[in-house]
Amino acid sequence: MSTFSLFYIILCTYALLVFVLAWLKTRRGYTKLPPGPPNWPIFGNLFQLGQFPHRDLANLCRKYGPLVYLRLGSVDAITTDDPNIIREILLQQDNVFASRPWTLAAFHLAYGCGDVALAPLGPKWKRMRRICMEHLLTTRRLDSFVRHRTYEAQYLVKNIWDSAQKGEIVNLRQVLGAFSMNNVTRMLLGKQYFGVKSSGPEEAHEFMEITHELFRLLGLIYLGDYLPIWRWIDPYGCEKKMKEVEKRVDDFHMKIIEEHKIKNKNGGQKDEGEMDFVDVLLSLPGENGREHMDDVEIKALMQDMIAAATDTSAVTNEWAMVEVIKHPRVLKKVQEELDRVVGKERMVMESDLVHLNYLRCVVRETFRMHPAGPFLIPHESTRATTINGYYIPEKTRVFINTHGLGRNPKIWDNVEEFKPERHLTLDGSRVEISHGADFKILPFSAGKRKCPGAPLGVTLVLLALARLFHAFDWSPPPGLRHQDIDTVEVYGMTMPKAQPLMAIARPRLATHLY
Numbered sequence: 250m251s252t253f254s255l256f257y258i259i260l261c262t263y264a265l266l267v268f269v270l271a272w273l274k275t276r277r278g279y280t281k282l283p284p285g286p287p288n289w290p291i292f293g294n295l296f297q298l299g300q301f302p303h304r305d306l307a308n309l310c311r312k313y314g315p316l317v318y319l320r321l322g323s324v325d326a327i328t329t330d331d332p333n334i335i336r337e338i339l340l341q342q343d344n345v346f347a348s349r350p351w352t353l354a355a356f357h358l359a360y361g362c363g364d365v366a367l368a369p370l371g372p373k374w375k376r377m378r379r380i381c382m383e384h385l386l387t388t389r390r391l392d393s394f395v396r397h398r399t400y401e402a403q404y405l406v407k408n409i410w411d412s413a414q415k416g417e418i419v420n421l422r423q424v425l426g427a428f429s430m431n432n433v434t435r436m437l438l439g440k441q442y443f444g445v446k447s448s449g450p451e452e453a454h455e456f457m458e459i460t461h462e463l464f465r466l467l468g469l470i471y472l473g474d475y476l477p478i479w480r481w482i483d484p485y486g487c488e489k490k491m492k493e494v495e496k497r498v499d500d501f502h503m504k505i506i507e508e509h510k511i512k513n514k515n516g517g518q519k520d521e522g523e524m525d526f527v528d529v530l531l532s533l534p535g536e537n538g539r540e541h542m543d544d545v546e547i548k549a550l551m552q553d554m555i556a557a558a559t560d561t562s563a564v565t566n567e568w569a570m571v572e573v574i575k576h577p578r579v580l581k582k583v584q585e586e587l588d589r590v591v592g593k594e595r596m597v598m599e600s601d602l603v604h605l606n607y608l609r610c611v612v613r614e615t616f617r618m619h620p621a622g623p624f625l626i627p628h629e630s631t632r633a634t635t636i637n638g639y640y641i642p643e644k645t646r647v648f649i650n651t652h653g654l655g656r657n658p659k660i661w662d663n664v665e666e667f668k669p670e671r672h673l674t675l676d677g678s679r680v681e682i683s684h685g686a687d688f689k690i691l692p693f694s695a696g697k698r699k700c701p702g703a704p705l706g707v708t709l710v711l712l713a714l715a716r717l718f719h720a721f722d723w724s725p726p727p728g729l730r731h732q733d734i735d736t737v738e739v740y741g742m743t744m745p746k747a748q749p750l751m752a753i754a755r756p757r758l759a760t761h762l763y
């Protein structure tokens with residue numbers, strides 16, 4: 250062999266070695282990414298996600314192990330439904346995983362990610378979150394709205410009682426949606442949108458329409474976030490739609506802020522205890538010594554409160570009603586508890602809720618089977634790290650599958666069975682809904698990004714359910730058996746039942762109480 254051929258072979262071998270090493274490094278060999286399904290060039294595993302991505306990802310966890318790596322177009326992603334790995338991500342490595350991915354929806358629909366819920370980790374998010382915690386969602390502030398919540402609970406019951414008198418079937422999605430929306434808008438904007446004191450059908454209609462469109466767009470898995478080329482084509486006009494909704498939502502928020510400013514200027518300032526959230530935000534100083542917060546910051550916070558608070562509690566309430574009406578045995582036990590704790594001579598009040606341990610189990614079981622956010626709000630890693638010895642690159646998107654967690658057969662028995670009793674404590678102590686050290690249920694998440702509205706969320710859910718089960722007996726519409734009520738869901742940022750729940754209510758308390 251000539252010297253030239255030998256040199257040529259060594260050079261080629263060297264080049265091949267460099268290529269293979271580089272390939273291994275970016276793939277799973279050298280850097281040992283977590284196991285996962287094989288992926289296609291360019292598209293990665295995008296084709297493996299169907300109509301129910303939470304179920305698809307749970308199946309991958311069953312197949313490949315508790316921590317799974319996916320390549321979604323140009324994005325690294327991991328998913329898990331395992332309590333120990335979730336604890337590692339949300340608590341032990343909270344600093345690494347507490348950011349949010351930049352998505353087009355977050356950019357267009359959350360004021361350039363300038364809110365709390367969709368903002369990346371950083372000083373801006375910290376400041377906005379502090380405002381939420383220290384000025385809006387404090388126990389004192391929430392207590393100042395008890396009167397409004399009681400009014401709304403009574404309005405809910407009265408509304409259903411009227412339907413019952415006329416022999417109408419109740420659309421529970423509608424009445425529970427109005428209950429959540431009214432509570433949030435009263436607290437936030439000082440207005441009731443549905444009911445006798447409503448701010449008019451036109452404004453309510455506009456508000457509902459843009460809020461629904463906002464939820465839809467925020468929940469979308471938009472291919473442009475994973476395949477940059479898709480944004481150029483945007484065949485379904487998603488980005489255009491986002492910009493349209495952005496404009497309508499912004500006009501709406503601006504109108505509310507202007508109304509508040511005019512009222513304040515005309516001497517309508519309220520006492521501390523009477524202030525709604527917009528009043529509070531308008532009274533706070535801005536950044537860098539400025540006299541007031543920017544309007545954009547106020548709008549971003551208003552947006553978050555509406556989006557985070559209304560749908561989550563309404564969807565949870567509807568699922569709880571579905572499961573309880575489907576299981577008459579559970580309805581009977583809930584009502585026995587209510588009659589024992591509250592009696593039949595008055596309506597349930599907020600102060601009763603801590604004593605309703607079985608109802609609290611019902612809500613916890615509802616969160617196990619139907620968590621409001623099937624993937625929380627996706628997190629993102631701020632730098633490269635390892636989990637269980639596996640390499641996780643910087644900017645990895647994290648899908649914590651709370652739906653899979655609640656139905657993980659390694660940690661729950663009879664996962665498809667609605668059994669509230671499984672949550673009763675051995676010593677009879679109060680059943681906690683919003684947290685659990687075992688990480689087996691995570692309705693409000695944990696760590697830096699955990700839901701700051703959990704106490705209010707729990708109150709809205711327990712109060713509505715307690716009132717509805719105490720005041721009425723429930724059954725499915727004629728011709729439908731209890732056990733045949735369907736539990737088909739639709740995927741989104743929150744995951745409601747595909748079809749609204751319809752049911753028949755029969756009053757069970759004295760008429761003067763309604």
Ligand code: HEM
Binds near residue numbers: 366557621692702703
């Ligand atoms: C049943 C009702 C509710 C449920 C199930 C719920 C659940 C959640 C979940 C799962 C997250 C994401 C946590 C994460 O990504 O790790 C979240 C975030 C958030 N929630 Fe709630 N929530 C509820 C009610 C509320 C209410 C009433 C408010 C405020 C009025 C609220 C405000 C927020 C905010 C601002 C965030 C973003 C936190 C951040 O990114 O720092 N939520 N919630």
